[in-house]
Amino acid sequence: MALAEITRTPRDYSLTGPEARHAVEAGLASAEWYHSDVPRKVMKDLMRRTDGPAIRDTAIWIGLLILCAGGGIATWGTWWTVPFWAVYGVLYGSACDSRWHECGHGTAFRTIWMNDAVYALASFMVMRNPVSWRWSHARHHTDTIIVGRDPEIAVMRPPDLARKALAFIGIPDVFQHFAILARNAMGRFGPAERDYIPEAELPKAVAWARAFVAIHVLAVALALATWSLLPLMLIGGPRIYGTWHMVLTGLLQHGGLAEDVLDHRLNSRTVLMNPVSRWIYWNMNYHVEHHMFPMVPYHALPKLHALIRDDLPAANTSILDGYREMIGAMLRQRREPGYYLRKELPPSARPYRAEFHALDNERH
């Protein structure tokens, strides 16, 4: 298929279709990406691992979860219960995503078992198979927003805005995730999963899926046996009523930006945020920086941002500012799927692999 035909027809985001072949042929798969210059000595300091910050944050996280669960149970049946569940829901249904992410990278803690333990817990909370998603996320970092290669493109063009709005209450996301876990628990994996999970890892993925499904089934059984929503308020439910912050911040990562470029400055978004959101999100608002240097732990990202910000597009100044920009682009993408927001680089910055950016322009 000629390039122009590919770019003007609706895109196929599957990992096994023609776009996947095109990405490989065009040199977009497993390619070299742009990196801002950071002296090795400085980068070593930034990459340095320590357990302290993540132990502190995890102790606060687990402590608050227990406190809020206790408060919610104690006040169940009264209006006083609402604030406890509001906080518990976000800590469970949103903060789980950033803990899953950072511990999946293995950067949150220096100690491997601590990363793995929090990764398993957070994977359960976010309802992701810890094996499959480790591989899926590795691919996301290899081929960030490369159509046909990246299994984690959250906003596909043309964007389905109603579906994105429902995602704020976990619909249909949570049911899809659970269905995938149930399928995995039966030993079944789709072609896309088989594309990025090595065969030898599949038995582990089945075992984890079975454990996760069993715990959720127990929670449902307990809810039915006691005829109370309380077990589901504690387990599983927060992925619906507390997931809004995860979606709020997650959509900003790449929404409305370029596809098929080899420069994270053009396909990722850094957004300056309030400290509470940054704590829940473990600083993933510095998303360009994270993709460019995934070895830098979450607690060092503000320092990295200060160091390279002159080589990056200007950061969005708030969540609201990010949404203004992104929603405008998404509304236009509904009519013009080829449209994307071209992030402006500072005058001193060098464009990288400009031919791919020009290629994406053809989709206008």
Next chain:
Amino acid sequence: MGDWVDVCALDEIEEEDVIRFDHGGRTFAIYRDMEDGVWCTDGLCTHEQVHLADGLVMDDTIECPKHNGRFNYKTGAALRSPVCVALATYPARVEGGRVKVQV
């Protein structure tokens, strides 16, 4: 086994660090541990062909800069996914303050 090849002066590699060394059309990673021991492995990660010299050395491990997979750089063993295949290792020594590898 190949010939012993001169790489650099020992003090050109920081303690607990790694450098890239290209030789004979191949690329290697040369490590210096905390006891001034030197070690040599293939230079590219077995997962996605990324240069390990941009990674992080911690104790006996090298972490790939792209996907955070880890190897024991002394044995080449793959320690943490997404790496599954071990790294090839090569003899390395310090001789008269110079790092030499047999590749």
